[in-house]
Amino acid sequence: MASLQAALKNAIQVEYQLEDSEVAAEPLPSGDERHSILFYESAEGGAGVLRHLVDDPVAFARVAAQALQVCHFDPQTGEDLRHAPNAKEDCEAACYDCLMSYYNQMDHRHLDRQTIKEYLLQCSQSTSTSSPQSISRAEHCQHLLNLCKSDLEREWLTFIEKSNLRLPSHAQLLLETCHTRPDFFYEQEHAAIYVDGPHHQYPERQQRDQTQKDCMEDTGYTVIRFDLLESWDKVIEKYPSVFGLLGS
Ligand SMILES: [Zn+2]
Known part of the structure; x- marks a missing residue:
């Protein structure tokens, strides 16, 4: 050693x-x-x-x-x-x-x-994967998958895992200050992830989303939404300090 x-x-x-x-x-x-x-x-x-x-x-x-x-x-x-x-x-x-x-x-x-x-x-022949927790990346990913509430969330997590990007530290963590439970959370990076289906495009839902986002940002969190309007790749590329680099 x-x-x-x-x-x-x-x-x-x-x-x-x-x-x-x-x-x-x-x-x-x-x-x-x-x-x-x-x-x-x-x-x-x-x-x-x-x-x-x-x-x-x-x-x-x-x-x-x-x-x-x-x-x-x-x-x-x-x-x-x-x-x-x-x-x-x-x-x-x-x-x-x-x-x-x-x-x-x-x-x-x-x-x-x-x-x-x-x-x-x-x-020298190895490849490395990182885990945000003390358990292995595979175990941590399985743990997050078990917490997912929808197929869309599972799809998003699988996409992050397959692309070898940084995994979130939590799923479905309640952030009490803003009365919100983001789908995923990056503790160290202070980023909250929402993976939105089509129902988030209704006006009143959008208003509620915006109020939560304002509260989160005032509290020092970055709010990142994945929706149907923009490809996931594009969103990921905007936040390399959260997800790491796509295609690395
Ligand atoms: Zn020597």
Whole structure:
């Protein structure tokens, strides 16, 4: 885990041209018990690369290939190239060109690039999907599907899932302040989604919808309606910060 942490951190830096201080990595729950690795952008504001890593299904695979290269392996074949291109001496377990850095001195005795080669080769062939919850994307999607109240809502969710876009965090969540229960909700993005059938085109219904929308927007939510007047693709393209990028 220590080797993997160093390799991925260095690879993210190379792939996104970041300084050593811009991305930080920490073992969780602790350095003595490493179950997962937490990456975070340590520079103020951040470059948004970690969000990109989660949103682009092949970005992590590219980082894994970069990590193989950092560790002196051919990223395609896994062949051991023994050292960095301009280094004179062979690297057995780790060197300052691959896994060692000033920042991970406590880990130096654990570092061994050979132990992570197979795993990185597998990752370099992978695609990633992200889940807004701690359960997997598939489980979360099924949970949302079960909450859907109409075929149209199920159709919308399936469309989002198939297009590999960001999934909503909730379905049918009551937002009490505005007395409304949007079909779907993106908690982190503060966006409420309504998937409207033909009955929403009646004037009095439209008036009620508008009053709710005003209330929601005053409360700081973005209201996004999917209706029959505009294609779903078009609506999605207007809100990349909510849905991610279509066709990525
Ligand atoms: Zn090395």
